[in-house]
Amino acid sequence: MRVAVMALQGAFIEHEQVLKRLGVETFEVRQLADWQQHKDALILPGGESTVQMRLLSQLALHGPVREAILNGLPVFGTCAGMILLSEGRLATMDIRVRRNAYGRQLGSFHTEGQVVGLGDHIPMTFIRAPYIEEILSSRSEILAEVNGHIVAARQGNQLVTSFHPELDPDLRLHRYFLQMVA
Numbered sequence: 001m002r003v004a005v006m007a008l009q010g011a012f013i014e015h016e017q018v019l020k021r022l023g024v025e026t027f028e029v030r031q032l033a034d035w036q037q038h039k040d041a042l043i044l045p046g047g048e049s050t051v052q053m054r055l056l057s058q059l060a061l062h063g064p065v066r067e068a069i070l071n072g073l074p075v076f077g078t079c080a081g082m083i084l085l086s087e088g089r090l091a092t093m094d095i096r097v098r099r100n101a102y103g104r105q106l107g108s109f110h111t112e113g114q115v116v117g118l119g120d121h122i123p124m125t126f127i128r129a130p131y132i133e134e135i136l137s138s139r140s141e142i143l144a145e146v147n148g149h150i151v152a153a154r155q156g157n158q159l160v161t162s163f164h165p166e167l168d169p170d171l172r173l174h175r176y177f178l179q180m181v182a
């Protein structure tokens with residue numbers, strides 16, 4: 001299995017380290033030529049969604065990435081990566097996201113929560129995090145809520161979290177994603 005990690009900006013190295021621990025090969029996507037390699041899945045990391053969107057367009061990655069996801073390529077978007085998949089951006093997932101939803105002061109915090117199918121005490125690190133304001137179709141399913149806000153969801157081949165599982169030692173979310181790929 002070979003997983004492409006979008007490496008334009010943000011916390012991509014941490015995802016690569018987690019996948020390495022799980023024995024999965026990764027490669028970084030920095031330009032269109034990288035993207036054209038064979039891949040079984042894609043990770044869209046956290047960072048700054050406005051910067052990432054601009055780079056995706058400038059590098060002519062926007063169209064090919066969107067098309068691949070719509071054609072079924074499994075994708076895991078964390079934080080800014082979740083924003084990228086939402087309505088108004090790549091719009092492959094039927095979710096409306098609120099950026100910096102917790103405000104500047106409270107935007108970064110750590111908690112533990114339940115994720116459907118994965119059990120309890122999943123560590124959740126939020127960094128100037130978004131949350132899902134609204135699920136726009138029945139194809140999209142809620143996987144986790146914290147304080148009444150949706151912080152993880154799945155729609156077929158697409159998995160998103162508001163938080164950063166790559167920054168905590170718990171491997172369950174990445175394992176779950178790899179099961180989606182397999």
Ligand code: GLN
Pocket residue numbers: 045046047048049050078079080081083099100127128129130
């Ligand atoms: N605040 C960032 C944005 O709106 C997301 C933060 C993150 O990815 N940790 O793009």
